[in-house]
Amino acid sequence: MKKCRAEVVSKRKLCEGIYDIRLKTEIAPEAKSGQFILVFPNDPSKLLGRPLCICEAEGEEIRIVFRVSGAGTEGLADIDINKEIMIEGPLGNGWDLSAAAGKEVLLLCGGIGAPALLELSKRLCRMKGKTDGPQNVRAVLGYRDSSMNAFLSQDFKDSGADVVIATDDGSAGIKGNVIEAADKALIGADVIFACGPMPMLEAVKEYSEKNGIKAYISLEERMACGVGACLGCVVKTTEKDSHSHVNNARICTEGPVFDASEVVL
Amino acid sequence: MRDMSVSLCGIKFRNPVTCASGTFGSGMEYSGFLDLGKLGAVTTKGVSVTAWEGNDTPRVAETPSGMMNAIGLQNPGAEVFIKRDLAFLKNFDVPVIVNVCGHTEEEYVEAVKILSEREEIAMLEINVSCPNVKEGGIAFGTDADSLLSITKAVKQVSKKPVIMKLSPNVTDISMMARAAEEGGADAVSLINTFTAMKIDIYRRRFVLANRTGGLSGPAIHPIAVRMVYEASKAVKIPVIGMGGIAGWEDAVEMMMAGASLVAVGMMNFHEPGLMMDIINGMEAYMEKTGIEKISDIIGCMH
Numbered sequence: 001m002k003k004c005r006a007e008v009v010s011k012r013k014l015c016e017g018i019y020d021i022r023l024k025t026e027i028a029p030e031a032k033s034g035q036f037i038l039v040f041p042n043d044p045s046k047l048l049g050r051p052l053c054i055c056e057a058e059g060e061e062i063r064i065v066f067r068v069s070g071a072g073t074e075g076l077a078d079i080d081i082n083k084e085i086m087i088e089g090p091l092g093n094g095w096d097l098s099a100a101a102g103k104e105v106l107l108l109c110g111g112i113g114a115p116a117l118l119e120l121s122k123r124l125c126r127m128k129g130k131t132d133g134p135q136n137v138r139a140v141l142g143y144r145d146s147s148m149n150a151f152l153s154q155d156f157k158d159s160g161a162d163v164v165i166a167t168d169d170g171s172a173g174i175k176g177n178v179i180e181a182a183d184k185a186l187i188g189a190d191v192i193f194a195c196g197p198m199p200m201l202e203a204v205k206e207y208s209e210k211n212g213i214k215a216y217i218s219l220e221e222r223m224a225c226g227v228g229a230c231l232g233c234v235v236k237t238t239e240k241d242s243h244s245h246v247n248n249a250r251i252c253t254e255g256p257v258f259d260a261s262e263v264v265l
Numbered sequence: 266m267r268d269m270s271v272s273l274c275g276i277k278f279r280n281p282v283t284c285a286s287g288t289f290g291s292g293m294e295y296s297g298f299l300d301l302g303k304l305g306a307v308t309t310k311g312v313s314v315t316a317w318e319g320n321d322t323p324r325v326a327e328t329p330s331g332m333m334n335a336i337g338l339q340n341p342g343a344e345v346f347i348k349r350d351l352a353f354l355k356n357f358d359v360p361v362i363v364n365v366c367g368h369t370e371e372e373y374v375e376a377v378k379i380l381s382e383r384e385e386i387a388m389l390e391i392n393v394s395c396p397n398v399k400e401g402g403i404a405f406g407t408d409a410d411s412l413l414s415i416t417k418a419v420k421q422v423s424k425k426p427v428i429m430k431l432s433p434n435v436t437d438i439s440m441m442a443r444a445a446e447e448g449g450a451d452a453v454s455l456i457n458t459f460t461a462m463k464i465d466i467y468r469r470r471f472v473l474a475n476r477t478g479g480l481s482g483p484a485i486h487p488i489a490v491r492m493v494y495e496a497s498k499a500v501k502i503p504v505i506g507m508g509g510i511a512g513w514e515d516a517v518e519m520m521m522a523g524a525s526l527v528a529v530g531m532m533n534f535h536e537p538g539l540m541m542d543i544i545n546g547m548e549a550y551m552e553k554t555g556i557e558k559i560s561d562i563i564g565c566m567h
Contacts, residue, residue, distance in 0.1 A: 001297055003537055040535070045330045047482060047535040072327075088537070224325045224332060225534040229290035231310075231339045232325035245341035246318045253294075 001227070002027060003038075003088040008081050009061065014151035018112065019077045020055075020065045027089055031057035033097070033119035034218060034257050037089030038226045039064070041072045042079070049088055050076070051223045051252070053195075055115035055152075056122070057090075065115035065152065091226050092256045095120045097127070099191055099216060100134040106189030107139040107161065108178045108204055110196020114141055114152045116218045116256075117195055118159065125160030137161040138187050142178040142196065146171035179207050189213055198265065205260040215260040221251045228253035236264035267551040268558040269544070271305070273503040273525045274426035274451045276360055276387050278305040281559060282516065282544050285507045285530035286310055286364035286390060286430070287336065291350035292357075298537035302357040303544065308528060309350065311366035311392050314376045316342040320397060321474035326463050331482025331509065332531050333461050335397040335475035338366045343379045351385050360387035362428070365419075366395060370405075374418050381424040389425050390505075391415070394432030394457035396479045406432040406457070409444040416448025426451035428505060431496070433485075434460050438492045439499035446500040454505035454528070455496055456489045482531045483509040490522045497523025498567055511539075513546025523564040 006025035014020050027037070031054050038049025050072050056063035068077050079085065097120075105124055107117045117139070127133025139161040141153050150172055156163045165173030166181030174181040178200065182189075192215040194204045201217045208215035221233035234248040235258065241249040249255065249263070269280040283306040289295055292307040301307055319339025326333045340346065346363075354361050363386050367373035373391060380386060393406035393415060405411045416429055429445040431438065433456035445453050458479025463472040489508020497504040506524025509532070510516050516527045529540050536542070551559060 003298070046327060047330065047532070048325075048327045048332060049535075222323045222325050224334065224531070225288075225294070227290075227294050227537070229294035229310075230288065230325065230334070230534065231319060231336050232322075232334060234319070234322060234324070234339070243341075244339065245316045245345050246339065248318065248339070 001089065001091065003086060005084045006062070006087045008079055008083050008085065011079065011081055014065065015147060015149045017068045018065065018148070018151055019068065020063065021076070023062045023064065023087065024060050025062055025087060027087070028057050028060050028062045031062060031090040032094035033123050034095035034116060035090040035092045036256060037062065037064070037087045037091065039076060040086040041075050042085060043075055046072050048224055049226060051220065051226060053116040053218070054090060055118050057119060067112045088226060092252060093254065095193060095216065095257050097123060098132065099214065100124050101132045103134050103190035104188055105134040105137045106182060106187060106192045107137065108182070108192055108194035108196065109139060109141045110178055110200040111143060111148070113194070113196030113218070117193060118152060118155055120193060121156055121161045122159040128160065138164070138189070140164045140166060140178045140182045140185070140187065142166045142181065142200070143172065145169045177203065179203055192216070202265045205265060208260050216257055217260045218256045219251050219258060219263070220256065223252055226252045238262055238264060267548055267556065269548060271525055271560050274388060276426070278360060278526060280305040280544050281520065281526045282540050283308050283362065283526055283528045284533060284540065285528040286392065288530045288533045291346070291354065293350065293353050295533065295537055299541045301354070302359050304359055304540055305526060306360040306362050306387065307354060308362040308390060309364055310340060311338045311364040311395070312340050312343050312346045312376065312380065313338065313366050314343055314372055314379065316340065316345070323473055326472045326478065328463065328480060328482070329484060331480055331484035333463060333473060333478035333480050334458070335473045335478035337397050337475065338395055343376055347383060351383060355385050361385055362388045362390050364390045364392050364430070366392045368398070370415050370418050373415060374422055377419045377423045381422070386425055388428055389423060390428040390430050390454055391419055392430050394430050396432070396434065396458060396460040396477065397475055403432050403434065406441070407435050409440050412441060413444045413448045416445050416450050420449035428452040428454050430457055431455040432457050433488065433492055438496050442496035442500045446502050450502060452503045452505060453496060453500065454507065456492050456508045459485060481509065483511045485509050486511070486515055490518055493519055493524050494522040494566065497564055510543070513543045513550060516543050516547060517550060517562065520559070520562050521564070521566045523567060525563050
């Protein structure tokens with residue numbers, strides 16, 4: 001974990017408002033799937049790092065895929081190739097790969113939640129069939145409509161996962177949300193890994209509790225320090241958290257990945 | 266070697282740089298980024314007698330050259346703090362300033378009683394200026410009579426030097442500094458954050474769940490310098506200066522305004538190694554301008 005320079009080696013627009021940037025950085029080798037980095041805007045009036053999940057980490061590179069949601073990410077989307085930015089990381093706990101051992105794995109990816117699950121899909125697919133690996137990896141990627149170009153769906157296919165696409169309006173793939181699509185496609189699962197907007201994560205939590213399937217979810221919240229010092233980004237927990245000694249946990253440090261049954265959404 | 270040490274309240278600090286309470290956890294969270302043993306002091310997040318949950322989220326928001334927070338003084342309580350955080354800090358040769366919070370005068374007194382027994386603690390900083398809790402906090406820090414009364418109460422039980430942390434949300438900071446001095450405070454620290462508000466104009470919602478939050482960061486640094494200047498002119502006790510310090514220049518400026526120690530706040534989030542950069546930058550400045558002892562510049566603008 002450190003703050004350091006990173007060089008923009010490539011940039012692509014995947015669909016309206018969603019960008020794909022590859023960064024050359026010394027912290028890439030230590031990154032685990034599900035962790036995140038803080039990306040600092042190249043603007044001295046914007047001082048806080050933007051928490052962005054690590055979409056892929058290969059060799060010396062970290063890939064981030066993000067939605068423009070304010071002036072900070074707008075500036076990041078405008079950055080030129082070969083320019084340097086400051087990043088801090090890798091931060092957070094990441095996905096627990098051992099939870100997938102011997103299991104039928106279902107990845108539920110809602111919109112801009114998908115990047116948080118791609119590296120996981122790659123690592124799990126590599127372990128498929130091995131004793132500590134999953135039996136199968138299936139991913140349902142949900143989008144608002146076909147204008148989002150089912151971004152990253154090819155990457156999930158390339159990783160070795162069976163992919164189902166869903167859209168809210170049915171303009172591409174199955175009509176419905178990711179849970180409805182998983183049901184319609186008759187995908188069974190022993191364990192779920194999910195990231196997406198809060199209403200989706202609430203539904204995933206409910207679904208997992210109703211069907212007795214373990215679910216792990218990656219959360220986001222407004223952050224300041226990213227390292228557990230400021231207590232800005234907390235989520236309510238069902239039990240007293242072992243660090244805070246109250247019923248909430250730091251998303252940046254105890255998370256961003258939580259066992260869905262342990263948090264109150 | 267230039268002499269960067271400063272002494273206040275009978276304690277010697279190897280240099281005048283510490284962190285502002287709440288921006289550095291208990292030091293543990295940033296110990297991978299810098300050597301805590303090289304800092305002037307570590308100032309911890311506010312500690313109360315029992316654990317506090319804090320406010321709902323969102324608790325933080327970015328603002329131009331700064332940020333707002335409404336954490337609500339979440340902390341695990343004095344017992345856990347002593348066992349875990351204070352025990353961790355014992356590994357470093359660094360004075361520890363513990364920030365103390367409470368809802369009522371009794372709670373402050375109780376926390377001070379417990380904490381001032383600990384030999385690992387150098388000083389206690391009494392947070393009577395948090396704008397984000399409904400009871401306690403700022404209610405004591407914006408009225409001179411209440412400040413006088415609570416200062417007397419904690420001084421009566423404290424075995425450690427007491428710093429009263431002042432709020433900038435007052436008309437006359439000199440009056441507040443004098444009230445703390447009259448109550449027996451060994452030092453004052455300022456400024457805490459400015460009560461502020463941010464509205465999401467598309468959703469027509471307050472950005473922070475608490476509606477208001479404390480504004481900090483470089484945006485408010487010049488106001489902090491003015492208030493440190495005014496407060497330090499008004500009292501004889503030492504002043505700890507903080508508010509938007511972003512580099513060694515700001516730290517030097519704060520000392521010239523009258524601060525004996527300076528604290529780095531939100532900028533720790535921007536640059537985890539900033540306090541070390543400031544210490545090194547200050548030393549280079551002393552070298553360049555021929556200052557032998559950093560303590561010589563304290564209040565030189567008075």
